[in-house]
Amino acid sequence: MTSQFFLKNRIILFIFLYGIFIPINAFNSTDEISDYIYDHAEILTNADKNILNNKLRFLKTEKDIIFKLVIFDKIPDDYKNMDFEELSLKYFEELGLNKKDNNLMLIMSIKDRKIRVKLGSYYNIYYQMAVDRILKNKVIPDFRKNNFSKGIYIAINDIIKIIKEDMNFFKYYRIYIMGSILIIFFILFIIIFIFLKKSNKIKNIDNFGDGDIGSWK
Amino acid sequence: MDIINNTNEILNPNELKLIIETIKNIEIKTTGKIRVYVGKKIRGEPMSFARNIFKQFGLNRLVDKNGVLFIITVKDKKLIVFGDDGINSKVDKTFWINVKNALITKFKNGQFFTGLMGGINLVGEKLMEFFMRDFEDLSGVNNDDKSIFFEE
Structure with a gap:
């Protein structure tokens, strides 16, 4: 009974030490x-x-x-x-x-x-x-x-x-391509905005109303 | 013509009362609003100045965009007639020129009351033509006497 107990403990100790030292050795x-x-x-x-x-x-x-x-x-x-x-x-x-x-x-x-x-x-x-x-x-x-x-x-x-x-070409240059596309879109947006603004399709919020001005000097 | 130093010198109390009554009568019949601003000088670009005053009166918040503002500045002797987009879509530029001319003709002779009443009536006619209020609908009609403002 006692020898069985020691045998069990030895096995547990062996497994424990193996668990510790094997990874260190592997490292x-x-x-x-x-x-x-x-x-x-x-x-x-x-x-x-x-x-x-x-x-x-x-x-x-x-x-x-x-x-x-x-x-x-x-x-x-x-x-x-x-x-x-x-x-x-x-x-x-x-x-x-x-x-x-x-x-x-x-x-x-x-x-x-x-x-x-x-x-x-x-x-x-x-x-x-x-x-x-x-x-x-x-x-x-x-x-x-x-x-x-x-x-x-x-x-x-x-x-x-x-x-x-x-x-490939597109993957290597993807940052440049995306950047260029963004810049092109931005320029297009500006051009369209200016065009619409000139054709009065976009009205500035602070550009409402109209009237006339005069003086009685 | 005498030099006017104070803004409240252009109208006497009776004239003032009549103008307020006239504006009120127009506002009861129409959804539009008319405001008169009597100041000393136009500051900055005239139309921007007009838009600022217009917003201060809250005229830009009208549903039909049919507010009309008269600005009279006594020191630089200038006048602006300004209407929002709603009324501008119903009248053309010559309407504002006609209103302005009607006022200036009288102002040159010192007849501020007559000129202003004439201008207000011209605008009132257009408001009644295009923006008549529904029967028994008096929403948004002011009972205060703030249709005319004098800068101190």
């Missing part, structure tokens, strides 16, 4: 991080890497898209003679990302102040423009302030959102 696990993140500059903490890795792994599972992140402190000597565009293409191939047309890679070199997103051939020009817009407007401002992990996090997050969309 600290780095065994799969190297699949997606190549942080040669060591600017990301383990926690950052875990969060980003989970996102990239989920993208692979959900959409079968491989998105890799490569961070250099400075461009390696072997690649010094290449421009960054060539380097990113070479790395893209070296990492085997060219095997499928919907893969992509974010590559950056901290000290060289270079960053690129290399997209597979599946993605049209509007994806590239949208991604470049994110880098320019959202990521680079953080990098300028040396907030690298924040900038990288934003980049990964927003780029994933974009590649999940069906990007």
Whole structure:
């Protein structure tokens, strides 16, 4: 009876400790991080890497898209003679990302102040423009302030959102298109208003009545 | 003609009483309203000035939009005859010119009472032509003597 009681308690204790330690271990696990993140500059903490890795792994599972992140402190000597565009293409191939047309890679070199997103051939020009817009407007401002992990996090997050969309001319330019439509409507409204006002179809509330004025000087 | 400094100098009490009675008689028979404003000077653009006074009298709130306002300003010797959209849809511009001329002809000779009575009667005729009140309907008829206002 007593041994049964201790056995039960041991099982409960085991389950309890397993419940606590397994998630912590999972959080600290780095065994799969190297699949997606190549942080040669060591600017990301383990926690950052875990969060980003989970996102990239989920993208692979959900959409079968491989998105890799490569961070250099400075461009390696072997690649010094290449421009960054060539380097990113070479790395893209070296990492085997060219095997499928919907893969992509974010590559950056901290000290060289270079960053690129290399997209597979599946993605049209509007994806590239949208991604470049994110880098320019959202990521680079953080990098300028040396907030690298924040900038990288934003980049990964927003780029994933974009590649999940069906990007085309109208989607890329939707803000401009909507803005233009609004401006056109506004101008049309003004023109119609002026036209109606001139043709007296709209009467000012304070423009009622009529009469005549004279003087007996 | 003598210079008039005070607005209440243009009419004596008997004349004033007769004008008020005349306006009241018109208002009993018609849905229109007539108001007379005697001031010192027209301030700003004349028609805007007239519209402001018109609104102060509440003439713009009439259902048939048939209020009529006479503005007489004694220092700059000016006169405005102003009617709302309702009466304007029934008369043309020449009507107001005729009313104004009828008043000015008399005012030049200092005959304010005669001129004003003539103008009020001309307007009254038009109101009776187009805006006769229904039998036994006396709604909106004022019993006060505020149909004429003197600026102090």
